[in-house]
Structure formats: C-alpha cells, structure tokens
Amino acid sequence: MPVILPGETELYALTDSRLSLGRPLEEVVRALLGAGIRIIQYREKRKKGGEMLEECRLMRRLCDEYGACLMVDDHVDLAMICRADGVHIGQEDIPLPDVRALTGPGMCLGLSTHSPEQAREAVRLGADYIGVGPVFATQTKEDVVAPVGFEYLDWVAANISLPFVAIGGIKxxxxxxxxxxGARCCALVSELVGASDIAAKVEAVRAAMRAGMTRG
Structure with a gap:
C-alpha cells in the first residue's frame, strides 16, 4: 500500500506507554486506527530493544489490518526489521543521508525542524516530510527545544513545498x-493516547481542526 504523508490525512498519532492510562499497546493502537487515524508513529524512549521490536511488529500487523502507515521514531534498525513504512528522525539523530543509505529509496523519511534553515536543509537532503515544532511547550519529550510558536509555522506554510506535520503541545x-x-496535519500524543475514550477524542479533535481550517 502507498505511504500516507502528512496532509493526505489530518491527524498523526504517536504512542507513549507512560501516558496511556496503563492500557496495553494493542488496545490503544487499535482504538486509534479504528477511529480513523491513518499515520501512527511508534515512539517509546525507555524500553529495551527486544520489547520495542515486538511492539513494532504488533503495530505493523495492526496497520496492515487497518490500511494505515507505520512510522518508527529514531530507530532505523527497528523500522527496517518490522517493515515499517518510514522513520522519523531528529536534528541530533543519524543524519538523513545516512539513514537513506540504510533504508534505500522506498522508506519514507521524516525530519524534525525548528527553524527556516533546518527546513531548507531538509528539502536539500531529500526528506519526504518535515515536522514543524514544537508549536507549544510540551512535556511528552525529554530535551525538547523551546517552542517555535506560530511564526515558524507561518513561514513553513508559505515557503516550503514538502508535506509537513505540526507537533508539540497540540490539544x-x-x-x-x-x-x-496553515497546518493541514497535526501530531498529537497525550491528547489521544491519554484519553479515556480514544475514539470520541479523535472525533472531537478532528472536528476542532476542521473548524479552524474553515476560519483560516
């Protein structure tokens, strides 16, 4: 199935077991996919490699079942072993050209950016999409950079042709x-995985985003 890019769907979900109210990964991911999420990223920072691999394989099966795109945060090896659709990397991770050399041309590569210079460099390096943020302050990621606010988001919407996903503190x-x-795809973590009723929250968030688009 073709890779789904930001902008082709409005919401991009990320996992975080610490925020999932103690529910197993399968329950959370199935609820997200059942609610219409079409891009989901496996992002776990404090688990052992073997456990992460099994969870990525589980998510691969679920994404296949629902026709969704599976991204893996940072871990190129896990993404390749579990046949993920792509990898999302940060500015301090393995450089994008080296990741591309490992994965080949068929895997989608996303790159986090926090400034116009980084966005232009992502285009030059051949990223498939960029992350734009953090738009607001966020507690879901350690060592996060300062919020970029709307100024950088406005700049990307006006100047960058790559698909992009806004991220960071979005509720x-x-x-x-x-x-x-200008965001046509937004990434959310705690707002979705931490909801008591994930399906209802996805519906509410999607409605709020569409309302914003109509007023934009």
Whole structure:
C-alpha cells in the first residue's frame, strides 16, 4: 500500500506507554486506527530493544489490518526489521543521508525542524516530510527545544513545498489555531493516547481542526 504523508490525512498519532492510562499497546493502537487515524508513529524512549521490536511488529500487523502507515521514531534498525513504512528522525539523530543509505529509496523519511534553515536543509537532503515544532511547550519529550510558536509555522506554510506535520503541545482546545496558521496535519500524543475514550477524542479533535481550517 502507498505511504500516507502528512496532509493526505489530518491527524498523526504517536504512542507513549507512560501516558496511556496503563492500557496495553494493542488496545490503544487499535482504538486509534479504528477511529480513523491513518499515520501512527511508534515512539517509546525507555524500553529495551527486544520489547520495542515486538511492539513494532504488533503495530505493523495492526496497520496492515487497518490500511494505515507505520512510522518508527529514531530507530532505523527497528523500522527496517518490522517493515515499517518510514522513520522519523531528529536534528541530533543519524543524519538523513545516512539513514537513506540504510533504508534505500522506498522508506519514507521524516525530519524534525525548528527553524527556516533546518527546513531548507531538509528539502536539500531529500526528506519526504518535515515536522514543524514544537508549536507549544510540551512535556511528552525529554530535551525538547523551546517552542517555535506560530511564526515558524507561518513561514513553513508559505515557503516550503514538502508535506509537513505540526507537533508539540497540540490539544483539542488549540488545534483550530494551529490549522488557521496553515497546518493541514497535526501530531498529537497525550491528547489521544491519554484519553479515556480514544475514539470520541479523535472525533472531537478532528472536528476542532476542521473548524479552524474553515476560519483560516
């Protein structure tokens, strides 16, 4: 199945077992996919490699079942072993050209960016999409950079042709503002995986984002 890119779907979900109310990964991921999420990233920072691999394989099976795109955060080896659709890397991870050399041309590569210079470099290096953020302050990631606010988001929307996903502190109450500043895909972590009713939360977040688009 073709890779789904940001902009081809509105919401991009990320996993985080610490925020999932103690529920098993399969329950959380199945709820997200059943609610219409079409891009989901495996992001776990404090687990052993073997456990992460088994969880990635589980998510591969679930994404195949629902026709969704599986991205893996940082871990190129896990992505390749479990046949993920892509890898998302940060500015301090393995450089994108080296990741591409490992994965070959068929895997989608996303790169986090925090400034116009980084966005231009991502285009030059051949990223398939970029992450733009953190838009707001976030506690879901350690060693996170300072929020970039709407100024950088506005710049990307006006100047970068690559697909992009806005990320960082995005919630139901502010996603409409993010959409009004040009985001056509938003990544959420705690707002989705930490919801008591994931399907209802996905529906509410999607409605809030679409309302923001119509007012943008």
């Amino acid at each position: 139901e109450h502010n996603i409409g503002d993010v959409a009004r500043h």
